[in-house]
Amino acid sequence: MSAFFSWLAQLPALAQVPIIILAFGVVVGAILFFVEIAPRSGRGYTIIRLAVCVLAPLLILLVANSYTWAIIGAGVLGLGFFYIDYRSRTGAGYLFQLVGFLAPAAILLGIGLVIPTIQTTVQAFMSARGDRFVGLDNFAWIFTQPENVRIVLNTIVWVLIVPTISTIAGLAYAVFIDKSRGEKYFKILVFMPMAISLVGASIIWRFVYTARPADQEQIGLLNQLVVMFGGQPVDFLSVSPFNTLFLIVILIWVQTGFAMVVLSAAIKGVPTEQMEAAELDGTNAWEQFVNVTVPGIRSALVVVLTTISIVSLKVFDIVRTTTAGSNETSVVANEMYTQFKNFEQGRSAAFALVLFLLVLPIVVYNARQIKKQREIR
Amino acid sequence: MSSVMPVRLPVDAQTTRRLRRGVRRMESPIARNTKKRLTSRGATIGALIIAVLWSIPTLGLLVSSFRPAQQVRTTGWWTIFTNTGVTFDNYTTALAAGNSQLNLAGSFINSIAITLPATLIPLMIASLAAYAFAWIDFRGKNVMFIGVFALQIVPIQMALVPLLQFFSGGTIFGFPVVAALNPGSGYSQVWIAHTMFALPLAIYLLHNFVSEIPSEVIEAARVDGAGHGQIFFRIVLPLTMPAIASIAIFQFLWVWNDLLVALIFADGAVAPMTKLLAELSGARGQDWHLLTAGAFLSILVPLIVFFSLQRFFVRGLLAGSTKG
Numbered sequence: 001m002s003a004f005f006s007w008l009a010q011l012p013a014l015a016q017v018p019i020i021i022l023a024f025g026v027v028v029g030a031i032l033f034f035v036e037i038a039p040r041s042g043r044g045y046t047i048i049r050l051a052v053c054v055l056a057p058l059l060i061l062l063v064a065n066s067y068t069w070a071i072i073g074a075g076v077l078g079l080g081f082f083y084i085d086y087r088s089r090t091g092a093g094y095l096f097q098l099v100g101f102l103a104p105a106a107i108l109l110g111i112g113l114v115i116p117t118i119q120t121t122v123q124a125f126m127s128a129r130g131d132r133f134v135g136l137d138n139f140a141w142i143f144t145q146p147e148n149v150r151i152v153l154n155t156i157v158w159v160l161i162v163p164t165i166s167t168i169a170g171l172a173y174a175v176f177i178d179k180s181r182g183e184k185y186f187k188i189l190v191f192m193p194m195a196i197s198l199v200g201a202s203i204i205w206r207f208v209y210t211a212r213p214a215d216q217e218q219i220g221l222l223n224q225l226v227v228m229f230g231g232q233p234v235d236f237l238s239v240s241p242f243n244t245l246f247l248i249v250i251l252i253w254v255q256t257g258f259a260m261v262v263l264s265a266a267i268k269g270v271p272t273e274q275m276e277a278a279e280l281d282g283t284n285a286w287e288q289f290v291n292v293t294v295p296g297i298r299s300a301l302v303v304v305l306t307t308i309s310i311v312s313l314k315v316f317d318i319v320r321t322t323t324a325g326s327n328e329t330s331v332v333a334n335e336m337y338t339q340f341k342n343f344e345q346g347r348s349a350a351f352a353l354v355l356f357l358l359v360l361p362i363v364v365y366n367a368r369q370i371k372k373q374r375e376i377r
Numbered sequence: 378m379s380s381v382m383p384v385r386l387p388v389d390a391q392t393t394r395r396l397r398r399g400v401r402r403m404e405s406p407i408a409r410n411t412k413k414r415l416t417s418r419g420a421t422i423g424a425l426i427i428a429v430l431w432s433i434p435t436l437g438l439l440v441s442s443f444r445p446a447q448q449v450r451t452t453g454w455w456t457i458f459t460n461t462g463v464t465f466d467n468y469t470t471a472l473a474a475g476n477s478q479l480n481l482a483g484s485f486i487n488s489i490a491i492t493l494p495a496t497l498i499p500l501m502i503a504s505l506a507a508y509a510f511a512w513i514d515f516r517g518k519n520v521m522f523i524g525v526f527a528l529q530i531v532p533i534q535m536a537l538v539p540l541l542q543f544f545s546g547g548t549i550f551g552f553p554v555v556a557a558l559n560p561g562s563g564y565s566q567v568w569i570a571h572t573m574f575a576l577p578l579a580i581y582l583l584h585n586f587v588s589e590i591p592s593e594v595i596e597a598a599r600v601d602g603a604g605h606g607q608i609f610f611r612i613v614l615p616l617t618m619p620a621i622a623s624i625a626i627f628q629f630l631w632v633w634n635d636l637l638v639a640l641i642f643a644d645g646a647v648a649p650m651t652k653l654l655a656e657l658s659g660a661r662g663q664d665w666h667l668l669t670a671g672a673f674l675s676i677l678v679p680l681i682v683f684f685s686l687q688r689f690f691v692r693g694l695l696a697g698s699t700k701g
């Protein structure tokens with residue numbers, strides 16, 4: 001397989017696309033074909049099954065490049081399938097089919113997520129090169145060094161401000177434009193930043209923030225406004241601690257569109273009868289909003305808040321592109337990458353673990369919230 | 378990580394119903410017309426202010442990218458009417474800018490070459506797995522499915538470094554498992570990494586759609602003698618195509634806009650646009666004529682996808698919740 005990829009890498013970039021997709025399609029097609037004929041009876045199909053038990057180990061040989069694994073695979077396939085299918089009550093070829101459907105995903109998830117997560121967790125307690133157990137040293141380093149405490153605090157500031165403000169702005173906007181003329185176009189304007197990469201968004205906003213010496217004309221919009229009102233131009237991204245807030249604005253700008261779209265759908269789903277009943281009772285628009293709309297979209301609000309919280313906890317691209325973490329703007333995800341680049345694997349893993357532990361309560365809260373709501377009804 | 382991702386958390390049945398009703402109302406022109414009413418003036422002004430605030434930054438970028446470099450350096454883009462002059466030079470300069478191994482034009486090609494396979498391959502694998510979880514009975518199915526669902530909460534930061542070591546060494550816990558990928562293996566690392574990271578969400582979302590197919594349809598096919606392979610290929614795939622399409626849009630935008638995975642797995646000559654732009658933003662941070670043009674080039678493809686497939690986009694975004 002390694003050889004195949006090396007061969008592929010020599011081709012022109014765009015020629016690689018159809019080849020890899022086609023190759024992959026052939027593999028999936030073969031799996032489906034074998035899965036389809038696995039349970040059929042008859043000599044022809046038995047031969048095909050036999051052929052799979054020969055071909056699959058050969059495939060393993062190609063991928064893993066090791067005879068041991070190929071022999072193990074052949075043994076498992078040859079003995080396993082026929083014995084279990086023979087004994088199986090769910091019908092011949094049952095296990096064959098199950099493996100055909102699930103194995104690709106299971107192998108990739110195992111290698112790509114499950115095992116690495118375990119390895120990172122172990123590595124968080126190891127030294128820089130990963131060869132010596134150091135206990136909680138890496139975590140002690142994170143929570144005692146002032147600049148690292150600052151990083152963790154910055155992350156917490158992100159996760160407190162971004163979800164709140166983008167949800168409020170998104171909700172207000174969704175209510176303002178609800179049932180108005182040209183609602184669709186209003187939506188597109190605010191929603192568009194969602195399609196832009198965070199790198200692109202960061203460059204857009206760096207341009208808004210950019211500062212020129214006071215004696216020259218400003219080219220950044222914000223500094224132009226500052227100068228217009230008689231102030232001195234400020235380099236917004238280098239003045240701590242407010243620079244973190246200016247970075248936070250970028251993520252708010254992106255996430256408000258998300259909040260707006262989900263909440264707008266939720267608002268439209270609030271039963272019209274309830275709104276009309278409130279109107280008959282003589283409530284004004286604000287009372288209607290607080291007493292009918294907000295309770296009606298409560299769980300949509302929870303979803304929006306938790307989703308944006310998780311995004312802001314993992315924020316990386318914005319900090320990397322604008323300041324790369326200088327001037328005390330770094331966050332956990334950025335520092336994890338910086339430590340990895342400095343060959344400090346233990347510390348990098350420790351930061352990753354901190355991130356995981358910060359994400360965990362939000363998800364648990366959300367899951368419990370849903371369970372509670374299910375029990376009430 | 379990315380700016381876009383569908384709502385990946387489950388919501389309760391009531392919200393599901395309401396969001397579904399909301400989406401229906403949004404999409405039906407009749408309902409919209411009958412419910413039209415004048416909103417208050419204050420609300421309209423508020424909406425206008427937010428809309429203007431939200432569009433000005435992008436507008437500034439777009440305008441600047443067409444102004445001559447000298448003017449971009451010395452005057453603000455809002456003076457475009459007094460300092461007239463439109464040029465495409467910024468774009469030609471930007472496409473040729475880059476590092477020793479790669480320029481922006483090359484990285485644009487790289488982005489395409491990375492994104493298309495990294496969108497299609499995980500969806501193929503995920504739809505296979507989603508079918509198994511929905512329509513094949515086996516012991517431990519629920520436990521396994523919850524396990525896949527739970528993998529969504531693991532930040533990909535947890536997996537990056539060990540996965541990189543796995544690619545270069547081919548070992549797990551010191552045991553050799555596969556042949557190491559050569560350093561010159563091109564896009565393969567980044568394809569495989571994106572495929573792995575996309576699977577949990579894709580399997581979860583697709584499972585919701587696949588399991589909603591009426592069981593009568595599946596059983597009728599089974600009675601007619603179709604095996605799982607045929608049912609999947611002839612019935613499940615065509616019926617879930619709309620769902621697959623909207624998830625594909627998200628995966629496309631996710632991969633195209635990604636920076637973190639690219640930084641770690643796509644080095645040197647195979648780097649995508651996001652990586653090169655982030656680099657330019659650091660190294661040539663004051664060359665605004667170049668950065669604005671480059672940034673606009675990189676957001677062009679997502680914007681085209683967004684504007685042409687907006688309907689799928691909104692529906693896909695709500696897929697996680699309305700199909701909960």
